[in-house]
Every structure is written in structure tokens, then in C-alpha cells.
Amino acid sequence: MTPSPAPLAEIVRLSAPTILVTFVQAAAQTTEAALIGRLGTDALAGYALVLPLLMLMNMTSGGAMGGGVASALARAIGAGRMDEAASLITHAAVIALAMGLLTTGLALSFGPMLYRWVGGTGPALDHALAYSSILFGGAGLIWLANILGAALRGAGRMRLPAIIMTVVWVIEAPLSGFLMLVLGWGLPGAAVAYLIVYGLATVGMLVMIARGGAGFRPRFKAPLRRDLFHRILSVGVVATVMATIANLTVVLMTALVARHGTAAIAAYGVGVRLEFLIIPLGFGIGVALTSLVGRRVGAGDWTAARMTAWRGGLIAGAAAGVIGLTAALFPHPLARFFASDPAVQEAIVLYLRWVGPSFGPFGLGMALYFASQGAGRMRGPFAASVSRMGVAVGGGWLLAAFTTAGLPGAFAAVAGGLVSYGLLMAVSVRPGVWR
Template sequence: MTVVANDPAGESHPLLDGPIARKLVWLALPGLAGGLMQSFLYVADGRFVGTLGPLALAGVALVFPLFALSVMLSAGAVGGAVVAATARALGARDHAGAAALVRTAMVLALIGGGLSALLVHLFGPAFFRLLGGEGMVLDTAVAYAGVLFPGIVVVWFFNMLASLLRGAGDMRRPAVGLGIAAIMHILSASVLVSGSGPVASLGITGAALSLLIGYAAGSLYLAWRLFGAAGPDWVRLGGAVDWGQVLRVGRRGSFAGVQSVLTVAIALVVTAFMARIGPEALAGYGIGVRLELVIIPVIFAFGSACIAMAGVSLGAGERVRALRVAWTGSGFAAGFVGLIGCFLAFFPALWSGLFTANTEIAAATAHYLRIVGPAYAFFGLGLCLYFASQALNTLVWPVTGAGVRLAILLGGGFLLLGDGMDAGTVFLLVAGAMTAYGLFNALTLRFGPWRR
């Protein structure tokens, strides 16, 4: 569903009218398609890495949470702040403010991508060692990150461009961009990772490079749709940068980013636990947790629809409608990803078989999915409430909820694991922390800032 943000004065914004559930579904459907494309991209990446052997899978498992963090920061945190600001500006018919957001988004992409690359360059190898990486696993992680993160700004540009479109209610073009990224990733990986001849020697380097090629292709498409002749009339790339706006949006995005940092910190804590159990356990967990990171774009499909609709409603002064949008979209997200988690808990081989034929790794993945899969409903609920809170400026409680989730894992690990570390206990902690996160966000928002 595409909403053209050039309404004549006196004409209602399209997102302010009609049944909420139906409009949310229509807005979310293209995002779901895009989320599935992004998930497909991650699955394909894991499959190509899996052809290089279990040590390659284990090495990439150390790096993948950092890559996912960059995606979550650029799409869900800073990107979500751009979506919310754009939606509020267009809901209030402030096209000049929306135009300034185009330049703000580009500046934020440069800052975010540059900082991500610098931090991984300076601290990446020491960080991978801290997680338990050693020998060939550590070498693989360093080689993969050494190619992926110098080009991570491409991922930031892609998500900033997509966020501007989503803020205008256009969910279809970002989905197409993700489809282009996935297709180009697969085509390039089939040559750089699995091809024959001189390029076959690229191995793990080729896997990282193919991800960047995919996102670069998607970025070119989105730039054409935004800045081309047929782009929205409020888009203006030329002009002065509003540094005050950069600071405001960046500050909101940075605070929202605490949630993303905590989410990845959770994955890293469990990665460190599993690395001490053994490489097969680590690789199996890496495949299992990849599902959690893969369904985040699916949750974001409903979350971005909530941000756009709730942001427009809030900009137009309709707070009650904005709250109804937030609860409805979060319920959809919880149900959708809960079904995915429960299905794969019963049929874990459908997931692990995409990445490996190693029976020990597959068994570790199955163990993870059977325990954690049903808790995905609470993860979807909590995370979508976080996205909706970006539009409603109520991020304190969802960010605190992510902190509660991390505290449960750390506290439980300290009290229960010790030297006799057991994968089943780790996975029970993961599921319990996920459930607490969803319930905490729902209860604190319902009886706190979202009271009517």
C-alpha cells in the first residue's frame, strides 16, 4: 500500500480513515514480503557459509550478531526514528520538515555506518576472543568481519532510504528493494562462495562481499524511487542540513538503539555460553538464533506499519486511534511469529536442514527450537510494542524491558550455570527471558503511558 503524501489542505490523510485492522494488514503485507526477502537473504547467507564447513559456521556465528545489530540500528532504531518523524511531519502537513528529514537521514547513515565500521575495526578481534573464539573459528570471524564492516555504510544507506518511504506510508518499494538485495546476494554468492575457477578461493571473504553487493543493489533502486522524476513531491536532497533536526532524530534513534544493543547483547551472552560448550553446540545455536534474528524483519513489518499509522494519528492529534493502532499491530506480530516458532519447534529439521547436514549441529539446533520456539510469541509482542512506542514517544518502558531480559539471562547464568554449563539450561533461560520481556512491555505500557 502506497500513500502519496501531497494531500490538499482540508483532505484527510489516508491513514486516518477506515478500520484500523484492515489498514494495518494492507500496510504490513508489503513489509511482510520484504521481511521474508530479508529473511531469505539471511538464510541464503547461512547456507552458503555452511558449504564451507562447521568451523566457518561457528566463526560467522560470532560476527552475525554484530551485523544484525547494524541492521537493527539502521532499520529499527535510527531508521524507526526517521519513520516516526516523517510520519508525524506528513500527518501535520509539514512538507518542509519532511524534506529536511531526507538530508538528515543521509547524514545519519554516514555517521552510523562510519562508527560501526570503526568500532569493529578497533575492537572486533578482541571481542570475538572474549566470546570464546579461538584458532580457525577466530580467524574466520576476523576475516569475515574485515570485509563486511568496512562496507556496512551501504546497509545504513539502504535502511535510511527505506525509512523515508515507510514514513510516507509506502511499504511496497522498500519490500521490492529487499527483494533486489536478496536476489543480487544469491547471484553474487553463487559465484564468490560456491563458484569455480579463481573466484572460488574467496571463500568466507566472498560470503561477506556478496552481502554488501546485495544491499548496494537495493540502495540504488530505492535512491532511484526517491530521487527520480517519479519520486514523492516532498523529497528534496538539495539544501542545507538542519543540524538541530539531525541531533533530535539522532538522539531519539540512539535511545531506541539501546533496545537493539541489548537485544544483540543477549545473543552475544548466549553465544559466549555456547562457545564454552563446544564448536558443534555453538554452530547449532548460531543456526537456531539466526531464526530469531530472521523473524525480526517480520515483526518490523507490523512495527513499521504501526509507526507510520500511529505517527500520522499522533501528528493529527488523534492519540486514542494511535493507541488502538499500537495494540492491534502488536497482537498481529505476536500471533504471526508465535505460529512460526511453534511450527519449527515441532519440525526443527526444516530449519536446521537449510544450513547443515551435520547431525550434532542439527541436534543442538533442534534442542534450541523445541524450548525457545514457543516463546517467540512474547518476543514478537514485546518488540512490536517497542516499535509502536517510537511513534508515541514512550520508549522508556520497552527499552527497560530489554534490560530486564538481559538481566534474567546474566543473573540466571551466574546462579545456575557455573562450570557445569548445559545447553538445555541455557535455552530455558533464553525462553524465560523472552517471555518476561513481552509481558513486561505489555503490562507497563498498558498501565503506564498508554492509559486512556
């Protein structure tokens, strides 16, 4: 088949399953948080202490290193190298197991220190330690499920991992509630439930892949090759660093906003959650672009790859832009939904008016980031990620230090960071770079 730009209908069709499952996941995790709240404030606080590390693990395994796996597979398939694609499955599994062990070691060694550093003490810290010791002890299952799902998406099989993950997320919250509240296991029950559903997901992914669900049967006995590891890691390592930078940006901005009081912290926390609503949209369209772009790059048609990236990017940018502009024009209903304190409501309104219009460029940038994974071109995305942190954190600090901009200045810096990210991503997807 002669490569050509992916039609809009194909991009939407491939994006829909992943967008759906990410929203199901968000609903399941929200329900689980509500169930944890029944255990008391200390348990909920302990869960909150561990949540950033859990989110980082999922981001790096599914979107970052997973993107490296999807990209390598898509390019191999696009070039017609099916034996190589079959061997890449084994290399992806080895990387998943190695990263799982590394995550376990780092989380169990340095997690307690991190929880204390961010303010965990007393019973809340005890809950955090009990939860994280079980959760990160089984990190390999989470890495395997996410990496194998990425492999299927890289092969263009979006529905299979979406169906498997939708089923396990539907199971997760009720199972968590049963173990925590009915059996009386407390917060460790939530960790056990999480590992059980990811274990089921891992088995499901392995069965599908072994039966040829990726469009070919894997070569598990093929010898390991350095060049195949490099094809995955050249994208995955850079993307993992970028995911870490994104999380660090949120942490540093939280510290900067904290200067303006408790209401400002609460408003920024709500704002970050609203920003995360854009992520399922960008991720869903983006992982489809990783596969579609990777195949065209593998076939040597860079023009079709760029056009495909821009088509998907503009869809994501337009959708995110509508969400952001609506929030900016009508901020008060959202503010009242998330908070009852008038001071917090006022700060949320301020955040939405300043940051909402930047959601469009951010959505565009996210989609183009995943497209860049498919193309194997990661310098632009890395520069965009660093720029976002520099503009948001650096700009916010300068405004706080040398002006009287106050909280609007901090939120303006957040918006500037998102816009700079989108602009640099857009600039990086051009003929001079993608060739």
C-alpha cells in the same frame, strides 16, 4: 483526513511487503552460507566470526536508527508539516553517512580483537579479517540503503523499498557464488557482492526519493537543523542501545548454556535461529505500525495511535504464538531436521518445550516496540529490553548457582526473559504513557 485507528486490513497490507523481503533476505543469506561452506571449514568459521557484527549493523541501521527516521517522518506527515518531512530526508542521509563512518572505524579497529576473543585463530581468523576489512570498509553503503528504505516506510511507501531490496537479495547469492567460486576470490568475494548489491539498493532508493516516491520531493539544499536531528536521534539512539543489549543477551546466554556441554550449545544455537524466524514477522508488522502510529501521533490523536498499536501487536502476537505453540507441541520433527546427534535432538526438544510458548509474548512485544518508535515513547521499550536481559541472564545464573535445575533451568530463564519483554511492552502502551 480525520485520524482513526488503522483497520486490520491496512495493517496487513502494509506489513506484507516487508515480511516478504525479510524472508527473501533470510533465504539469500542461507544460500550464501552454503556457498561459503564450499570454500572449506576455515572460511565458514571466519564468516561465522564476523556474522554477529554484520547482524548488529543491519539491526541498528534498519530497525533502530531507521526506526528513528521512520518515526520522525511519519509524525511530520501526520501533522501536515511536509516541508519538515522533506528536510528530514537530508538529516537522515547525514546520520547514515556519519554512522557508516563510525561503524567502519569501530569494526576495523576493534573487530580483530573481538574475533580473537570469541576464539578465532589461524586460517579462520585470517578469513574473518579479509572478509570484514572489505565489508565494513563500505559500511556507509549499508547504512544509507537501510536508512533511506526506512524513510520510505515512514512515509507509508512500503512497497518501494521492499521491491528494491527483494531484487538485490535475489542477485546477492548468485553474485557472491560467482565471485567466490568462479573467479576464485574466496571469502572477500562475498563481501564485495554484499557491497555491490547494497550500492545498487542505495542508488535505487535515492532515485525513488528524488523523484517524489515518498510522496514529496526532498529538500537536499535545506539548512541542517538541530531539532530535526533530535527528533530522529531521540528514538534512534535508544533503539540502537536496545539492539546492542539484545545481541549481548544472546552472547551471555550462550556462555551460560555452554556449561551444559556441546549438545546444549548446538541446541541453543538452533533455538536462537528459530527465534529469529519471529523477527521478520514482528519487524514486518512493526515497521508498518511505526508509520501508522506516527501519523496519528503527529495529528494529535493518541487514542487512535494506541488502538492501532494494539491491533498490530495482537496480530503479531497471535501469529508468533501459533508458531511457538506448534513447535512446543511437536518438537521432534524440528529437532530431527536440524540435528542428527540424539543428544542434540534431545536438547532441542527441551528448548522448544520450554521456550516455544513464549514466542507469542515476544511477537507482541516486538510489534509494540516498533509502534512505540512511531509514538516517540522509548522508555518502556528500553525497560523491557533491560528486563529481558536481566531475567534471562540473571535468572539463568541464579538457577545454575543455587538450584539443580540444569539445562531446563537455563531454557526456562530464556523463556522468562521473552515473556517479561512482552509484558513490559504491553504495559508501556497505555493512556498514562501514550499521551
